[in-house]
Amino acid sequence: MTTFRVRAVPIGVLATVLAVVALAVFPFVGGSPDIDAGPYAVIVAVAVVGVVFVALLPWRRLLASSVGDYAFYVWSAFDIVLIAIAAAASGGGRSPVVLLYFATTLFFVSSYPRLGQAALLLFTFAAWLTMLALTGESPGSGVLVVQFASLGVVAFLGSFLSGELMQQMRALGTARSESQRRAKLLATVAGAASSINVLDPDEVLGHVVDAVVELGFDAANLCLLQDGGTSYRVVHGRGLPDNYEHGVHPATMGMVALVRQAGATVVVNDYAADPRGVPQLRDLGFRAVAATPIWGDGEELTAVLVGGTRSQREISPEELEAFQLLGRLAEGSLANVRRYEHERLAVSRLAELDDMKREFIANVSHELRTPLTVIQGMGKTLASRWTEMPEETRSELLMRVNRNADALAATINTLLDFSQLEAGRLELRAEPFDLGELVRRSVDRLASLFGQRRVVVATDEGLYVTADPRLIERVLDNLLSNAAKHTLDDARVTVRASPLDGTGEARVSVSDDGPGIAPADLEHLGERFYRGSDVVARRTRGAGLGLAFARQVVELHGERLEIESEPGRGSTFAFNLPLVGENDLNLTPA
CATH class of the missing domain: 3.30.565.10 (Histidine kinase-like ATPase, C-terminal domain)
Incomplete structure (x- = not known):
């Protein structure tokens, strides 16, 4: 409303200037009634000074203060009285100057609330009647009734139109505020989505909690379940006492318990009065509190994202949707981190297996070559020098051949058995x-x-x-x-x-x-x-x-x-x- 009145000031000043010009020209137009020139000139001069004074007033600052409305009312009342005096000096009730009341009426019905409109309309009637009583110049009862009725009709129509206009302006302002708020929510979620695109899970969770605060929540925290889901600890917190952030809490109380029970997002509209809340957080005066689950692999609840506010009793659907979206972003980012870590470990393990396989091939080659070399060497020695060797030496060499043959057979059997075992054929x-x-x-x-x-x-x-x-x-x-x-x-x-x-x-x-x-x-x-x-x-x-x-x-x-x-x-x-x-x-x- 204040902004509208600031914009209405120059229009009102311009209309007043036109009215003063009309008053100044009026005596010189043919067919005008008898005018008392001296008082009329004073009235016009006062009107000019008034216009200049009104134009120079710091209306933006005035309307932003507690005296702004009173200044607006004084301006309108001054115009009404000035028109009455000008009419008295130019023919009384028969003066056409009274037609300017239609202009002042249109102005105040478009700029004032309903109660102010009624008060200024009554003030206009009172000034008009007072002028008639003092001058004794009346246009007649019938004409006066028509004039007053016409002024009332103009006031009614103007009030209706201005009311509709104000309603549309308020709706537009509400829509603009809502649009800006939603844009801020989307910007916050989008910013969080870009900032959590990292592979450090702790950094991901920190960005998500920061984004919850940016949505307008006074406090936020991420509770990580542990000990098989029987307790939780706060891994990231904003706006909460240190003894809560650094403690371990049972998962049977607070928002964590409600989310575990519901398996979905939960909203409490008066947390301070809810007996299910954590006592030390209830004492902080939180009102509207929301919590959403963060699921891990196998649909297992791994964490709960919580946001609370002290300034509002309800969380709007749009805020809740953005809050849930942050939870899903955290869930997806953590899943990506887990997948990346699994893939990294798999790649590392594959590299280890590749190294082990190469070493295995080298070892197996050695395991096969060593006894085979001994067998070949002993066999050639026995074949070439059999008759020259003593019986004891031949027996020793044959025993060594047999031992290495057994070792060779054992290695081959191990490979064959393991191959069958791996293939499921053993x-x-x-x-x-x-x-x-x-x-x-x-x-x-x-x-x-x-x-x-x-x-x-x-x-x-x-x-x-x-x-x-x-x-x-x-x-x-x-x-x-x-x-x-x-x-x-x-x-x-x-x-x-x-x-x-x-x-x-x-x-x-x-x-x-x-x-x-x-x-x-x-x-x-x-x-x-x-x-x-x-x-x-x-x-x-x-x-x-x-x-x-x-x-x-x-x-x-x-x-x-x-x-x-x-x-x-x-x-x-x-x-x-x-x-x-x-x-x-x-x-x-x-």
Whole structure:
């Protein structure tokens, strides 16, 4: 309204100037009534001074202050009185000067509220009647009634039109404000969308919380669920007390609890009075509070975005939509970060596998070439010097040929078995067998690998289990070979096979007091081609498939290969196998 009145001032001044010009010219126009020249000239002079005074007033500042409305009313009242005096000096009720009342009426009905319009219309009638009473010059009752009625009709029509105009202006102003507010919301969301296009999840969440504050919320925070969703902590907060931001809170209270229960966006319009709110936040006087879920992989609730305001009781649909959009942006950006991290790890893992594969090919080539070279060398020596060699030397060379042939066969069998296992073509043929006997047989067969190492075998007699004896023997061979390769000559290796009380299973373990395994390597043991990061350990012979084969065979039996190790104190490899039931014990082979 103030802006409209500021624009109306120059129009009113121009209209007043035209009226003063008309008053000044009026006496010189033919057919004018008798005019008292002296008083009339004074009236015109006062009108000119009034116009200049009104034009020079700082209306913008006046209307912005508390006295602006009064100045406007005084101006209109001055014009009404001035017209009455001019009419009195130029013929009273018969003077055409009274027609200027129609101009003043149009001006005040377009510039004042309804109550002000009524007051100024009554003031106009009062000034007109006072002028008639003082001059005694009346145009007649009938003419006066028509004049007053016409003025009333003009006032009514002008009031209606100005009211409609004001309503349209208010609607336009509201629409403009709403448009600007929505544009700000969209700009905030767009700015957040561009700023969270990063791969640091913490930075993403910080930008989202900042954007919530830019939407007009007094406070915002992002609550990250933890401990299986039973509690949460604030990872980013704005406008909240430090003890809340740095604490851990139960997920059964506040906006987090409401979002968990609803599984969707939740709005509370009077948070301070809501008993479900966090007490220390209710005391801060928050009123309208909104919270939206942020979902992770597998539709799991990972975080909750919260925004609150103290200044309004309700959050508009547009604000809520923008708030939810920020939540979805955060969700999408975090998903992108996770996907990027997964891809980065996958690429890194592929590079590691590629390196391991190259090393595997080199190791396998070495594993095949070394015994083959020995066999070829010994064979040529025996063929060329057989008759010259003593019997003892020939026997030694033949034993070495046989040992290397066995090593070559073992390597080839490992590759073939692992290939079948990977392709899912390795069949499990479970049957009852004596586990203790199988353990002792494996240890005896591989005794030559241990050299001076002391091997202790502790097995229970008649320990029958149900499994594939051929595959379990291969598992034991791999575990025993590892113990022989990775321990010093004076080491002790212990092989145990005994029942586990109350479980219906037997436990097989191979332990040593060797150098142990580094924690960084422990989690990778059992992966194909992996031979450890220790340079010394990697110099030992092997294709890097033994433990991988053992792990998969044990898992094929429905069990798990357990590995315990402490650097400097040794390692233990163990797995369980189901015991044969008493009813099946008589079916075991003698």
